[in-house]
Amino acid sequence: MGLYLTAGGGQRLEGVVCVATKEGGYEISLRLIADLVPLPALSQRVQAAVRRAARTAGLALSSVSVEITGVATPAETDGAA
Amino acid sequence: MSLYCLDAVVSLGSARPDRLVHLITIRDHVGHFIAQLAAPGQTAGLALLCGLGAIAIGVAIVAGTLHSSRPRLAILEADRERGTLAARPRVLGEMARCLAERTEGVTRVRRPRLSFSRRRRRGRLTLRGERTRTSDPQGVRQSLTDSVAPISEPFHLKPRARVRVAQPGSRAQ
Numbered sequence: 001m002g003l004y005l006t007a008g009g010g011q012r013l014e015g016v017v018c019v020a021t022k023e024g025g026y027e028i029s030l031r032l033i034a035d036l037v038p039l040p041a042l043s044q045r046v047q048a049a050v051r052r053a054a055r056t057a058g059l060a061l062s063s064v065s066v067e068i069t070g071v072a073t074p075a076e077t078d079g080a081a
Numbered sequence: 082m083s084l085y086c087l088d089a090v091v092s093l094g095s096a097r098p099d100r101l102v103h104l105i106t107i108r109d110h111v112g113h114f115i116a117q118l119a120a121p122g123q124t125a126g127l128a129l130l131c132g133l134g135a136i137a138i139g140v141a142i143v144a145g146t147l148h149s150s151r152p153r154l155a156i157l158e159a160d161r162e163r164g165t166l167a168a169r170p171r172v173l174g175e176m177a178r179c180l181a182e183r184t185e186g187v188t189r190v191r192r193p194r195l196s197f198s199r200r201r202r203r204g205r206l207t208l209r210g211e212r213t214r215t216s217d218p219q220g221v222r223q224s225l226t227d228s229v230a231p232i233s234e235p236f237h238l239k240p241r242a243r244v245r246v247a248q249p250g251s252r253a254q
Contacts, residue, residue: 029164036176039173039176040157040166043157043158043166063162063163065165066164067168068167069172070172
């Protein structure tokens with residue numbers, strides 16, 4: 001993911017960039033490596049999950065962008081599982 | 082230019098552009114420097130270097146403007162309020178290849194080619210594959226384009242397939 005990360009609270013979140021907007025909300029950008037799954041449904045589910053988590057945490061989001069940057073090979077998927 | 086051409090036929094006198102903007106007076110002030118530039122020497126060398134530097138900076142600015150460093154993306158959905166859903170073309174190509182390789186009668190699928198419109202909202206997905214000798218070429222072409230529908234439809238890509246008979250010894254699906 002290179003330098004595309006957010007550091008805070010003792011954590012480094014690779015593939016996540018969070019930018020505060022002048023309106024008071026946050027813009028979240030995610031770069032994901034996906035399995036061989038339908039990308040539109042995956043992107044929308046991720047977007048909805050981020051919004052839900054932000055709402056639970058009481059954070060205002062202005063936009064959530066999802067960018068699929070790679071495909072996981074079956075070996076990588078098996079290794080992760 | 083047209084005024085100078087006119088001056089060659091009918092003398093414009095004090096209405097000539099250089100006289101109107103007092104170029105002769107300006108030449109009195111900068112003439113010494115211009116003479117130094119025209120003559121060989123340090124000033125001319127320095128001016129040459131400055132000129133070449135300005136050209137190099139100009140070329141770099143134009144190249145930087147035309148060639149964006151932002152990664153090229155296939156846009157699925159772009160909304161200022163909601164955000165953008167997008168994928169790298171390489172990802173779409175790999176997924177399309179995986180889907181196409183499952184097509185019956187196809188022995189091999191090369192890496193698909195993707196081309197996009199300027200706004201990256203639609204494009205073309207070209208598949209190149211090899212088929213078994215006994216398969217119907219038209220049917221294989223149709224099956225190939227149908228197989229990548231999960232990728233081509235949401236990203237508004239127009240699929241196109243080219244197939245040729247596989248070399249002897251190729252693996253059949």
